[in-house]
Amino acid sequence: RWGKTSSNVKINRLPGAQLPKGSWSLPWIGETIAFYSQGPYKFYSQHIARYGRIFRTHLMGNPTIVTSTPEAARFVLATRHKSFPAFYSPSVSRLLSINPSAAVSQEMPPGKILKTIHDSMHFELLRDKIAKIDRITRWVLSSWDKQPFVVTYQEAKKLAFHAVLDSIAGMAPSPETMKLMDDFGYVIKGMGTSMPFNIPGTSYHMALEKGQQVFEALSPVVKKRRLEKSQEKCTLDLLMEIENANGEKISDDSLQSHLCGLMFAGFHSSAVLFVWLVKFLGENQEILQQVKVSALKSHLFSKLHIMHQKFITIVIVLYSTCSQAEQDTIRMGKISPEDPLSWTDIINMPLTSTVFQETLRMASIVPFLTRRAKEDINYEGIQIPKSWLVHVGIQNFHLGPEYHKDPLKFDPSRFQAPAKPAAFLPFGNGASMCPGRELVKFEALVFVHYLVTTYSWERIGSEQGIDHWPIPTVKGGLPIKVAKLNECVT
Ligand code: HEM
Numbered sequence: 001r002w003g004k005t006s007s008n009v010k011i012n013r014l015p016g017a018q019l020p021k022g023s024w025s026l027p028w029i030g031e032t033i034a035f036y037s038q039g040p041y042k043f044y045s046q047h048i049a050r051y052g053r054i055f056r057t058h059l060m061g062n063p064t065i066v067t068s069t070p071e072a073a074r075f076v077l078a079t080r081h082k083s084f085p086a087f088y089s090p091s092v093s094r095l096l097s098i099n100p101s102a103a104v105s106q107e108m109p110p111g112k113i114l115k116t117i118h119d120s121m122h123f124e125l126l127r128d129k130i131a132k133i134d135r136i137t138r139w140v141l142s143s144w145d146k147q148p149f150v151v152t153y154q155e156a157k158k159l160a161f162h163a164v165l166d167s168i169a170g171m172a173p174s175p176e177t178m179k180l181m182d183d184f185g186y187v188i189k190g191m192g193t194s195m196p197f198n199i200p201g202t203s204y205h206m207a208l209e210k211g212q213q214v215f216e217a218l219s220p221v222v223k224k225r226r227l228e229k230s231q232e233k234c235t236l237d238l239l240m241e242i243e244n245a246n247g248e249k250i251s252d253d254s255l256q257s258h259l260c261g262l263m264f265a266g267f268h269s270s271a272v273l274f275v276w277l278v279k280f281l282g283e284n285q286e287i288l289q290q291v292k293v294s295a296l297k298s299h300l301f302s303k304l305h306i307m308h309q310k311f312i313t314i315v316i317v318l319y320s321t322c323s324q325a326e327q328d329t330i331r332m333g334k335i336s337p338e339d340p341l342s343w344t345d346i347i348n349m350p351l352t353s354t355v356f357q358e359t360l361r362m363a364s365i366v367p368f369l370t371r372r373a374k375e376d377i378n379y380e381g382i383q384i385p386k387s388w389l390v391h392v393g394i395q396n397f398h399l400g401p402e403y404h405k406d407p408l409k410f411d412p413s414r415f416q417a418p419a420k421p422a423a424f425l426p427f428g429n430g431a432s433m434c435p436g437r438e439l440v441k442f443e444a445l446v447f448v449h450y451l452v453t454t455y456s457w458e459r460i461g462s463e464q465g466i467d468h469w470p471i472p473t474v475k476g477g478l479p480i481k482v483a484k485l486n487e488c489v490t
Pocket residue numbers: 086100101102114117164168262263265266267269270273365366369370425426427428429431432433434435436437439440
């Protein structure tokens with residue numbers, strides 16, 4: 001029953017199952033260099049063309065099975081998730097000193113913590129946060145008035161960081177939060193390095209230092225929040241309330257760690273999503289037209305403002321029936337230009353919601369997920385040996401023609417009909433599915449609303465490609481020339 005693979009990895013052969021085809025390349029290093037230099041999507045694509053959608057490889061000293069079908073994804077992430085616990089490389093675990101699922105806690109059952117995090121981001125609770133997300137978005141975008149151009153990522157990260165920070169720790173933007181954001185930026189940078197060695201001068205070393213500083217800076221935040229007893233509950237408040245079987249509450253240190261884990265999970269991913277939204281909307285003017293407001297119309301409406309309410313309502317109804325520009329319609333429905341978006345507005349953005357979904361599919365911000373097999377498993381005649389890593393290649397089925405017609409075309413209308421089951425997993429699946437998915441959706445809808453109703457923009461410079469690590473983002477951060485809409489009308 002025991003056999004050796006060609007890379008000298010000992011496995012317990014399961015009857016009726018075979019290792020998938022694949023290659024090991026060099027001892028220990030395996031195919032790590034190609035994986036990091038090409039990025040996961042290209043690396044997997046080349047292997048899929050040679051070996052099929054399930055293959056084996058060797059990465060960073062780990063024999064690995066890569067699966068890139070929706071069915072296998074469901075099997076690994078949902079149906080048999082207990083056999084496939086999440087895996088974080090030692091360098092990432094060390095950087096965060098916690099895994100992002102907040103599952104590592106000596107003092108509290110991890111399930112309880114995770115449930116609290118999920119509860120704190122429940123759809124219902126998020127309703128009350130729309131006004132704050134609105135305020136943060138306006139705060140970020142209003143600074144564009146004074147700038148002829150901006151680097152989208154720099155702006156997106158302000159928005160994403162403060163929206164997450166408000167939701168998890170109830171913190172409003174301030175010089176302290178800006179410093180936290182900058183420091184946390186180094187942690188993200190360290191996460192993306194292919195050389196995670198703690199040597200002074202390296203980005204990994206810097207990331208470890210800055211991560212520690214962020215952790216320490218959160219100490220007074222946690223202490224203050226304990227005393228405050230705020231009416232509006234954030235994740236931190238709910239985590240403070242839980243108790244273990246001995247009636248003990250969670251310690252400050254653990255709370256700080258959980259906040260770091262949540263920042264890691266929610267900050268960069270959301271910021272990167274906003275950049276992709278700006279890119280795809282900018283490159284698809286027809287779709288942009290459907291979601292944006294014409295400056296002329298908004299100008300006209302501000303004049304109509306002083307007229308009778310009933311007349312305004314008729315104009316809105318007529319306009320919305322003969323146009324698909326949904327953000328325009330929403331803005332025109334406001335009595336004052338300062339009126340924030342409401343919950344009703346958010347649920348009245350079906351077109352922008354499909355833009356959000358299509359952006360997630362095309363960009364595949366989390367292109368793959370990693371698990372480690374806890375036991376030998378036979379998946380449809382394919383052996384997944386115990387302790388091997390399993391990569392679930394989400395991006396490769398997001399962009400697979402078998403699952404999405406014309407997959408490289410940005411076409412939000414494909415989401416007017418439900419996607420094939422499990423062929424669209426931007427937030428994962430099963431037990432570890434992202435609890436921040438509704439939060440980030442609301443952030444994205446509010447962002448698109450103010451973006452398209454306030455500004456026009458144009459990319460500066462040429463296409464620079466993609467930075468693959470730690471997650472795929474637009475190289476150079478997408479510098480854009482911006483103009484306020486009612487000032488640029490010709
Ligand atoms: C575009 C933005 C985002 C994307 C694409 C994304 C994607 C994902 C994915 C794919 C997972 C599953 C990981 C796995 O199964 O191993 C995940 C987990 C998680 N995400 Fe997100 N996420 C985003 C934003 C957020 C936000 C805003 C938060 C909240 C602060 C958040 C908090 C979490 C947490 C705590 C987990 C771990 C859940 C668990 O282990 O049960 N995410 N996310």
